[in-house]
Amino acid sequence: MRAFVDIRARLLLAALLPLLVVSTVLVSVLLLARLDDMQQSYDQRNRSVASQVALASEYGLFSVNQSQLQAIAQGGLRQADVRWVAIVDGGGQMLASAGDPGNGLLHPMNPLATQGFDVKRRLDWFTQPVFAGSLEIDDLFEKNTLIEPKPRRQLGQVVLVFSRHAVDRRAHEMLLAGGLISLLGLIFGMALAIYLSRGVMRPIQRITQLTERIGRGDFEAVSQMRQHELTREPLQALQSDIYRMADRLSVAREDLEQQVHLATQALLEKKNEAENANRAKSHFLAAASHDLRQPTHALGLFVSRLAQLPHDAQTGALIDNLEASVRAMQHLLDGLLDISRLDAQAVQVNKRPFPLSVLLHQLTQDLAQVAQEKGLRLRIRQTDYWVMSDDTLLYRILLNLVDNALNYTERGGVLVAVRPVYGTGLVRLQVWDSGIGIAPEHQTAVFAEFYQVANPGRDRTKGLGLGLNIVQRKAALLGHPLQLASHLGRGTRFTLTLPTVAADLDAPALPALETTSSQELFDVLALVIEDDLLVRSALCGLLQGWGLRVIEARGLSEALEKVADGTMPDVIISDYRLHDEHDGIAVIGRLRSELGSSIAACLVSGDTDASVMRSARAAGLTLLHKPVRPAKLRSLLRNLLQVQSGSSLVDLS
Amino acid sequence: MRRYWRCLCWALALSLGGTAAQAQQRVVIVSSVGSAAYATMAKSMVEVLASRGVVSSDIVQLGASQMAARLQSALSLQPLIFVAIGSEATQLLSSARLSVPVLSTLIPRRNFERILQSAGRVPGSQLNALYLDQPLRRQLALIHVALPQAKRVGVLLGPDSAFELPRLRSLAAAKGLTLRDAEIASSDALFAGLHRVLEDSDVLLAVADPLVLNTLTIQNILLTSFRGRIPMVAFSQAYVRAGAALALYSDPAQVGRQAAVYVLEVLRGNALPDHAIEPDDFEVEVNQHVARSLGLSLDAQALRLTLRRLENLP
Numbered sequence: 016m017r018a019f020v021d022i023r024a025r026l027l028l029a030a031l032l033p034l035l036v037v038s039t040v041l042v043s044v045l046l047l048a049r050l051d052d053m054q055q056s057y058d059q060r061n062r063s064v065a066s067q068v069a070l071a072s073e074y075g076l077f078s079v080n081q082s083q084l085q086a087i088a089q090g091g092l093r094q095a096d097v098r099w100v101a102i103v104d105g106g107g108q109m110l111a112s113a114g115d116p117g118n119g120l121l122h123p124m125n126p127l128a129t130q131g132f133d134v135k136r137r138l139d140w141f142t143q144p145v146f147a148g149s150l151e152i153d154d155l156f157e158k159n160t161l162i163e164p165k166p167r168r169q170l171g172q173v174v175l176v177f178s179r180h181a182v183d184r185r186a187h188e189m190l191l192a193g194g195l196i197s198l199l200g201l202i203f204g205m206a207l208a209i210y211l212s213r214g215v216m217r218p219i220q221r222i223t224q225l226t227e228r229i230g231r232g233d234f235e236a237v238s239q240m241r242q243h244e245l246t247r248e249p250l251q252a253l254q255s256d257i258y259r260m261a262d263r264l265s266v267a268r269e270d271l272e273q274q275v276h277l278a279t280q281a282l283l284e285k286k287n288e289a290e291n292a293n294r295a296k297s298h299f300l301a302a303a304s305h306d307l308r309q310p311t312h313a314l315g316l317f318v319s320r321l322a323q324l325p326h327d328a329q330t331g332a333l334i335d336n337l338e339a340s341v342r343a344m345q346h347l348l349d350g351l352l353d354i355s356r357l358d359a360q361a362v363q364v365n366k367r368p369f370p371l372s373v374l375l376h377q378l379t380q381d382l383a384q385v386a387q388e389k390g391l392r393l394r395i396r397q398t399d400y401w402v403m404s405d406d407t408l409l410y411r412i413l414l415n416l417v418d419n420a421l422n423y424t425e426r427g428g429v430l431v432a433v434r435p436v437y438g439t440g441l442v443r444l445q446v447w448d449s450g451i452g453i454a455p456e457h458q459t460a461v462f463a464e465f466y467q468v469a470n471p472g473r474d475r476t477k478g479l480g481l482g483l484n485i486v487q488r489k490a491a492l493l494g495h496p497l498q499l500a501s502h503l504g505r506g507t508r509f510t511l512t513l514p515t516v517a518a519d520l521d522a523p524a525l526p527a528l529e530t531t532s533s534q535e536l537f538d539v540l541a542l543v544i545e546d547d548l549l550v551r552s553a554l555c556g557l558l559q560g561w562g563l564r565v566i567e568a569r570g571l572s573e574a575l576e577k578v579a580d581g582t583m584p585d586v587i588i589s590d591y592r593l594h595d596e597h598d599g600i601a602v603i604g605r606l607r608s609e610l611g612s613s614i615a616a617c618l619v620s621g622d623t624d625a626s627v628m629r630s631a632r633a634a635g636l637t638l639l640h641k642p643v644r645p646a647k648l649r650s651l652l653r654n655l656l657q658v659q660s661g662s663s664l665v666d667l668s
Numbered sequence: 669m670r671r672y673w674r675c676l677c678w679a680l681a682l683s684l685g686g687t688a689a690q691a692q693q694r695v696v697i698v699s700s701v702g703s704a705a706y707a708t709m710a711k712s713m714v715e716v717l718a719s720r721g722v723v724s725s726d727i728v729q730l731g732a733s734q735m736a737a738r739l740q741s742a743l744s745l746q747p748l749i750f751v752a753i754g755s756e757a758t759q760l761l762s763s764a765r766l767s768v769p770v771l772s773t774l775i776p777r778r779n780f781e782r783i784l785q786s787a788g789r790v791p792g793s794q795l796n797a798l799y800l801d802q803p804l805r806r807q808l809a810l811i812h813v814a815l816p817q818a819k820r821v822g823v824l825l826g827p828d829s830a831f832e833l834p835r836l837r838s839l840a841a842a843k844g845l846t847l848r849d850a851e852i853a854s855s856d857a858l859f860a861g862l863h864r865v866l867e868d869s870d871v872l873l874a875v876a877d878p879l880v881l882n883t884l885t886i887q888n889i890l891l892t893s894f895r896g897r898i899p900m901v902a903f904s905q906a907y908v909r910a911g912a913a914l915a916l917y918s919d920p921a922q923v924g925r926q927a928a929v930y931v932l933e934v935l936r937g938n939a940l941p942d943h944a945i946e947p948d949d950f951e952v953e954v955n956q957h958v959a960r961s962l963g964l965s966l967d968a969q970a971l972r973l974t975l976r977r978l979e980n981l982p
Contacts, residue, residue, distance in 0.1 A: 077858075077859055077888040078859050078888070078892060147884040148884075148887050149887075150887040150910055151883055152883065152886060152906035152907065152909070152910050153906050154906040155703060155705055155774060155800055156876045156881075
C-alpha cells in the first residue's frame with residue numbers, strides 16, 4: 016500500500032505544488048502592489064490636503080488672522096484621517112491648531128515640504144510651507160525695477176498629522192481577502208487534484224493488485240478483474256493490455272503444466288522401464304546364479320574328492336587344472352552372487368573394532384602364492400591399528416583390490432600399507448601396484464558393472480569386470496571413502512579411509528580364519544540333508560575324505576528315520592531348499608527338538624534371497640552359499656564344533 | 669534774375685537737403701526689452717514723428733544690447749537726440765557720456781533718480797525723463813471724482829515712496845481729503861501697516877514701491893483691501909485686472925506721442941525741458957466686477973473725460 020501512497024502523494028504534489036507556488040506568488044505580488052498603491056494614494060491625498068490647507072492659510076497668515084486660521088485648521092481636521100492641524104507663522108509660533116494635542120507634533124521651520132511617520136502611534140505627519148502666492152502682473156513699474164527678484168517669502172507652515180488607522184485596516188482587509196482567496200483556491204485545487212487522482216489511482220491500484228496476484232500464480236484474478244472493466248476510464252488501454260497479458264500468461268501456464276505432466280508421465284514410464292529392467296536383471300542374476308550354483312557346487316566338491324583320491328602326477332596335474340578351472344568358475348559365480356546380493360540389499364553390515372593385522376595376515380596367506388607364481392613382489396606391511404568396520408566385508412574388499420592389482424601388474428609388485436591421517440583419527444589403507452595403470456578417461460568407468468578396461472574379447476579368465484563395482488558398493492555400505500589414483504604405465508593406488516579405534520584388548524579375538532589341519536574333524540558324525548543326488552554324493556564323499564562319518568538324508572522324514580534309533584549327529588548340514596517343501600531351517604529345528612539338543616548346524620543354499628539369510632540369522636544358523644568352497648566348509652565345521660565347546664561364532668559368508 | 673534766384677533756391681535746397689542728408693541719424697531710439705509696451709511706445713512715437721516730417725531714415729531704433737555694442741565699438745552715432753525707452757536703456761545711455769540730449773521714457777521716477785545717482789549725473793536738459801508716474805494731483809482728482817464719498821485716503825508707503833508723503837499731504841488737504849498714511853520698512857510689517865491704513869480709510873491709493881507692491885504682495889493687498897471693502901486706486905492696468913477697482917495710467921501710445929513732441933522740439937533746435945516731465949495723457953480703467961461688489965458704479969470713459977476737463981484738456 017505504501018506504493019499507492021507514494022504515487023498518490025506524487026500526483027497530489029504535482030498538482031498542488033505549482034498551484035501553491037503560483038497562487039502564493041501571485042497573491043503576494045498583487046497584494047504588495049495594491050498595498051503600495053494604497054500607501055501612495057494615501058500619501059498623495061495627504062499631501063494634497065496639506066497643500067490645500069497651506070493655500071487656504073496664506074491670507075490668514077499674511078493678515079495674521081488667527082480666527083480665520085483656526086477656522087481653516089478646523090476645516091482641515093474634518094478631512095479624512097486628519098488628527099491634528101497646526102498653522103505656524105514665519106517665526107515658528109503656532110497661530111492655530113485643531114485636533115487632539117496628544118497627536119500633535121512640531122517641527123522646525125523648513126522651506127522644503129517634509130513628511131514623516133511616527134511608527135509607535137501610527138501617525139503620518141506632513142508639513143507644508145506657506146508662501147506668499149505670486150501674482151504675475153504685467154506692470155511696467157514692476158518690470159522697471161532693477162532690484163533682483165525677491166526670493167519667495169515663506170509666511171509660515173502648516174503641519175498636519177494623519178492617522179494610518181484606516182489604511183492599516185484596509186491593508187489587513189486586503190491581506191485577509193487575499194489569504195482567503197488563495198486558501199480557497201488551494202482547497203479547490205486540492206479537492207480537484209484528489210478527485211482526479213483517484214480516477215487515475217483506482218485503475219493503477221487494480222492493475223497493481225492484478226499483477227501481484229498473477230505473480231503469485233493466481234490466474235482467476237484476471238476473470239475477476241474483468242468484471243470491473245469500465246469504458247472511458249483513464250488508463251483504459253493499459254488495463255485491457257494487462258488483462259490480455261494475464262490471459263495469455265494463464266494459457267501459457269496451462270500449456271506448460273500440460274507439457275510438464277506429459278514429460279513427467281513419459282519419465283515415469285521410462286523410470287518404470289528402467290526399474291523393471293533392473294529388477295529383471297537382478298532376477299536374472301539371482302536365477303542364473305542360483306541355477307548355476309548346484310552343479311558348480313557339486314563340481315567343486317567332486318574335484319576336491321578327486322584330489323583326495325590317489326592319483327599319479329599326470330592326473331595330479333589334470334586335477335590341478337580342473338581345480339583351477341573350478342576355482343575360476345566359482346570365483347565368477349561368487350562375483351555374480353555378490354552383485355545380486357548387493358542389488359537385493361541383502362548384505363548386512365556388522366561393524367565392530369578389530370585389528371587390521373588379522374586381515375593383513377590372512378591376505379598374505381591367501382595371495383602370497385599367486386604373487387609368487389606371477390613373479391611379483393607382494394609386500395603387506397603390518398600395523399597395530401584397530402579399526403571400526405565389518406571385517407568380512409573389509410576383507411573381501413581388500414582381497415579384491417589386491418587380486419586386481421596382481422592381475423594387472425606384469426612386473427614389480429604390490430604393496431599394501433596403512434597410513435594414519437594426522438589429526439582426524441582415520442587411517443588410509445592403501446593398495447599400491449606398479450602395474451599398467453588406468454587412463455584418466457577410464458578412472459570413473461572402472462567402477463561400473465561389467466566394465467573391463469582392456470578386455471575387448473571378454474576373456475573370462477580375466478574376470479567379469481564386477482570386482483571394482485562390488486568393491487565400491489561394499490565400501491559405500493561400510494561408509495569408507497574409496498579413492499583411485501593412477502598413471503598409465505606406472506601404476507595404480509587405491510585408498511580406503513577407515514576410522515580407527517582404540518585397541519580393545521578385551522574384545523573377543525577373531526578366530527583363526529583358516530588352518531590346514533584336519534585333525535579336529537576326525538570321526539565327527541555329520542548329518543547331511545540334501546535332495547540333489549549329485550550334490551549329496553559329492554558332499555558326502557568330501558566329508559568322508561576329511562575323516563567324518565556321514566549320515567545322508569533326502570529330506571526331513573528320512574532324516575528323522577535315520578536318527579530315530581538314537582544316533583546323535585555332532586553337526587547337521589542341511590540344504591535350505593528341500594524338495595518336500597520343508598525349508599532347511601525348519602528341518603534343523605525339528606531335528607534339534609527331536610534329538611533334544613541344540614546340535615551345531617549349518618545351512619547351504621543357492622538362494623541369494625535376503626529373506627533366506629535373515630531367516631538363517633534369526634534362527635542362529637550359519638548360511639553357506641553354493642558353490643561352497645571346501646576349505647570354507649571345513650573351517651565352518653571346525654568352528655561349529657568349537658562353538659559347541661564354547662567359542663564365538665563368525666559368519667564367514 | 670528770376671532764374672538766378674531759382675538757381676540759388678535750388679542750391680540752398682540742395683545744400684539743405686545735403687545737410688539734411690548728411691544728418692541721417694537724427695533720432696536714435698534705444699529701447700529696453702521685456703515688454704510689448706516699449707515697442708508700442710516706439711511705434712507711436714515714430715508715427716507722430718513721421719507725420720511731422722521726420723522721415724524714417726532719420727530714426728534709428730536699437731535694442732539696448734545693440735546700443736551697448738555700438739558704444740563699445742565706438743561706432744559713433746551722432747543724432748540730435750537719444751530716446752531711451754525703459755530703465756535698461758536709460759541706464760545704458762546715462763552711463764555713456766553722450767554729448768547729445770537723452771530723453772528717457774517709460775521709466776518710473778524713482779528708477780530714473782536712482783540711475784542718475786549711480787551714474788553721477790543730474791537731470792537736466794541733457795538728460796531728462798518722461799515719467800511713468802501719474803501726477804499725484806491727478807490721482808487725487810480721480811479719487812475725488814470717482815469716489816466723492818470717500819473722504820479719507822489711505823496710502824501705504826515704503827522706502828522708495830516715502831518722499832512723496834509731504835506732497836500727498838498738501839494735495840490731499842487741498843482737495844479736502846484726509847490722508848491716512850503708513851510707512852513700512854520691511855515686508856513683515858506690510859500687513860500691519862496695511863491694516864492700520866485700511867481701518868481708517870475709505871479708499872486705498874496705491875503708490876508704486878517695490879517693497880509694498882510686488883508680485884508677492886499684490887494679491888494679499890488686494891484681498892485685504894477688498895475684504896475691507898475699500899477700493900484700491902492703482903497706477904497700472906494690470907492692477908485693475910488683478911482686482912483693483914480703479915487705475916489711472918498712461919498708455920504707451922500716449923507716452924510715445926508725448927515723447928515725439930519733445931523730440932520734434934529738439935529736432936527744431938530747442939532743448940529738452942530741464943524739469944521732470946509728467947505724462948499729459950492718461951487712461952482710466954475700472955474693474956466692473958470689483959466695483960459692483962463694492963457697490964460702486966463707475967464709468968471709466970466718463971471719469972477720464974471729467975479728469976481731462978478738469979485739467980483743461982480736450
